[in-house]
């Protein structure tokens with residue numbers, strides 16, 4: 476049996492006072508009119524997966540207006556039994572996450588308990604938005620697959636912050652900076668190597684998904700743009716050399732100009748870089764293919780993630796909606812929409828219909 480979420484309970488969370496929802500391990504529609512609480516529900520599942528909302532960095536926004544604390548609990552069925560993630564958000568005490576009743580002290584402990592892939596119209600813009608969004612995409616996928624990567628990234632960011640602080644101070648000597656350069660190159664080269672492998676794999680799978688969605692009409696290519704090097708050692712040497720070369724520029728701006736925090740993924744159809752030159756449809760379809768590939772890659776390494784699709788159907792024509800539904804029929808999926816178009820449903824496939832109205836969910 477695949478990993479899947481079975482039950483979500485929320486109280487004093489967003490526009491919900493108290494609600495328990497049970498999910499099917501296949502397709503779940505969360506439908507209802509605008510502003511009823513559909514996205515809030517998906518957001519709660521995502522929150523239990525990565526410990527943060529996909530919509531806001533401010534946890535307090537999730538607590539019901541006029542309430543002091545929100546509680547969210549997600550039950551997850553695994554091959555070995557059931558896991559329970561609980562999150563308390565308190566206006567004064569902050570956030571506390573527990574896994575199977577044990578409070579966690581580091582966010583890394585939550586990684587991999589329940590993995591999700593979240594997709595909303597915002598994510599549809601990933602191909603045309605800033606490089607930071609594409610890096611975030613890589614990092615979230617990799618963190619869910621590997622705790623080692625998560626700790627590596629945390630370490631890199633800390634060293635980077637320190638180095639930038641020293642650069643800004645304007646008083647740091649070259650020798651002192653060199654110590655930080657080496658640490659940055661050490662962690663950075665491992666990140667680059669991991670990301671490069673990920674993008675290579677991602678490219679193959681994304682191309683297949685993309686070809687499926689476009690009916691074989693277009694061929695998509697991805698390219699990882701970063702510091703060169705055949706292996707971690709070479710990348711490290713190159714990175715260290717660039718840090719020394721850029722030192723004056725870095726000092727001048729009080730900022731580190733190169734490293735994995737500047738990486739990007741190129742998206743090409745033929746010779747055209749669709750990050751800048753793609754049509755909206757091309758960019759959207761490529762983004763969707765990317766997300767579907769993420770599900771495949773994360774899934775092939777362990778548990779298949781739960782696919783969270785927020786308002787995605789309305790952005791696609793009927794043909795693509797149908798193809799998407801066909802593609803996801805084997806994953807657990809939670810999809811929000813304002814109404815279910817029966818034209819896209821395969822009558823042989825069961826689905827669950829959850830109707831949301833003003834912070835209350837009814838099973839239809």
Ligand SMILES: Nc1ncnc2c1ncn2[C@@H]1O[C@H](COP(=O)(O)OP(=O)(O)OP(=O)(O)O)[C@@H](O)[C@H]1O
Nearest residue numbers: 489490509510511512513514515536537538539540
């Ligand atoms: N902290 C909060 N406390 C109470 N209500 C909140 C809170 N945060 C958001 N809301 C309310 O939740 C309502 C539903 O939000 P949600 O984004 O889930 O709607 P939706 O059903 O996805 O609608 P749409 O179809 O427009 O996407 C909003 O009207 C908003 O005012």
Ligand SMILES: [Mg+2]
Nearest residue numbers: 513514786811
């Ligand atoms: Mg919504």
